[in-house]
Amino acid sequence: MATSPMASSTRSPRPNLVFRRLRGQRSPGEFAAAVRRAAREIGERVCCDARYIGRVEAGEIRCPNYAYERVFLHMFPGRTLTDLGFAPRSQVRGRSSRPGPDAPPPPAVPTGSPAPAPARNHPHTPIHWYESRPSGSDPSTRGPYAIQTPEGSDVRRRAFMTGSTAAVAAASLGSVGLALDGSAEAAVRRGRRAGDAEAHAVEEAVRRIRLLDDRHGADGLYRRAAAPLRTAYALLDAGTTRQSTADRLHAGAGELAISVGWLAHDSGRFDDARSYYSEALSTARVADDAALEAHAFCNTAFLARDTGRPREAVRAAQAATRAARRLGSPRLLSLLALREAGGWAGLGDRAGCEHALTRAHALFDRGPSPDDPEWMSFYGEAELNGLEAQCWSALGDWARAATHARRAAVTAASETPQFTRNIALYTAELADDLARAGRPDEAATAGLRVLSFLDEVQSSRVQSMLATTARVLLPHRRASGVGGFLERHAALPRAV
Known part of the structure; x- marks a missing residue:
């Protein structure tokens, strides 16, 4: 887990002797395992290891991030x-505080220890708006889902400062009107019919989930996203004032079900994903919504491919294509052709795969359309190459797969740097294809690049691919760079 910026200090760290005493006779590794068990008891996800415990006891972490805080307070x-x-x-955050009479005293300072660093920010610092974006990206270019966050907002600011995906998810999902005290929840509690404000809240929840997944991956988001989905369907049950609002709510709830299903899918919860996709498909059929039906079948095809049911993947992709023909979006039809190609590749049908790939490229080359669905913002040249790489990989053509995976990673890094999760995914695909193609040194270099993303991206899919690559590279540990990659991969925190 990435350490919060708030944990750093320009002064020499002061050892945390209290925490060391609480560890008792347990080793740092044994205590870290106890922390992880406590986290699971309260539904938190922390990657605590002996190194983290050592940093706490050395005083390098002056204050834990919010996930660790909840775990520690649960333990004690x-x-x-x-x-x-x-x-x-x-x-630690550099804010002036005014402790009340009941405020706990500060921790004891051993004789000779340096005093805490003084607060650097004035308590009346004005609120500025900043855009959360990957480092090095151009602030003048903002995507359609860009988050703008007030630096003075405690909840949102601390979530982005901690680097915790779960904290980002909690703060961001809570800010779109679907939190417990939001307008949508209020409408459900009061039993009144939903209006445009509630429909808008559902649509914003969908956008926010997609944005956070693009940047951080699914693992830290899945549980947080289920609550807005329940609210969305409760609003549907409550009824609406106009048919147009009902149509928006059906579409929004269905898209939200697909988004939550994708979070389950990408984090390896395949049964949950199948259930959410089925729920979205039912919503589409009830509302006679061809766009939602095409999207639900599209994701169902992807899930079927990932779970070893390639023939179902082909059928679902073809069903999605039939629904999508009513929508006038060549790019959507291109993506669905790629979903079908993935199914044919899984069946070992090279001719069927190549035919679908040819169709996908021809449709893609027609360019974007005003009728392209909003959820397809991720689908560009990088994704086209990434999905094609997966097809060639399934067919065992590793060299060809590596060529397309490299194109995907390079294109994504230059054209859509905000899609951090996808860049990590394409690079992981590249590493695996290179390893299987007999190019272990290049595979190790790509694997090291993926490791550099893991502080920001939490995706079981990416981590699983990287673990497979490490196993393939084991016999080549003497090759240039391979030993270093294997050592760094082996040092990753492991859940117990």
Whole structure:
């Protein structure tokens, strides 16, 4: 897990002797395992290891991020962070604080230890708007789903500062009107019919989930996203004031079901994903929504391919194509042709795969259309090459697969740097294809690039691909760079 920027300090760290005493006779590794077990008990996901415990005890982490805070307070009920030897959060964040009479005292400072760094920000710092974007990207170019966040907003700002995907998800999903106290939830509780404001809230939840998945991957988002989905279907049950609002709610709830299904899909929860996709398909049929039906079948085809049911993947892709023909979007038909190609590749049918790939390229070359669905913002040249690479990989043509995976990774990094998760995915595909093509040194270089993404991207799919590549490279550990990659991969925190 990435360490929060708030944990750093320009001064020499002061050891956390309190935390060391709480560890007792357990080794750092044993205590880290206890932390992970406690996290699972409360539904948190932390990648705690012996190194993290050592950094806490050395004072390098003056205050844990919010996920670790909840875990530590669960492990030691009745105590505060300062009771555990950490510095007050307001102090570490550089904010001036005014403790009340009941505020806990600061942790004891051993004789000779340096004083805490003074607050650097004025308490009346004005609120500025900034856009959360990958480092190095151009701030003048904003995608359709760009998040604008006030630096003075405690909840949103601290979520982005911690680097925790779960924290980002919680803050961002809560800000789109589907939190417990949002307008949509309020409408459900009061039993009143939904209007345009509630439909808009559902649509914004869909956009926000897609944005966060593009940047961080699915693992930290899945559980958080299910609550807005329940709200969306509760709004449908409550009824609407106009048919146009009902149509928007059906479409929004269906797209939200697909988005949650994709989070389950990408994080390896395949049964859950199948259920959500089926729910979206039922919603599409009830509302006679061809666009939603095409999207639901599209994702169903992808899931079927990933779960070893290639013939179902072909049938689902063809069903999606029939629905999509009513929509006038060549790019959508191109993507569906690629879904079909993936199914044919899984069946080992090279001719069927090549025919579908040819159709996909021809449709793609017609260019974008005003009728392209909003959810297809990810589908460009990079995704085209990435999906084609997967087809050649399934057919065992590793060299050809590597060529397309490289094109996908390079194109995505230059044209859509905000899709961090996809860049990591294409690079992981490249590493695996190179390893199987007998080019272990190049595979190790690509694998190291994927490792550099893992602080930001939490995707079981990417991690699984990387683990497979490591196994393929084991016999080549003496090749240039391979040993270094294997060592770094082996050092990744493992869940227990």
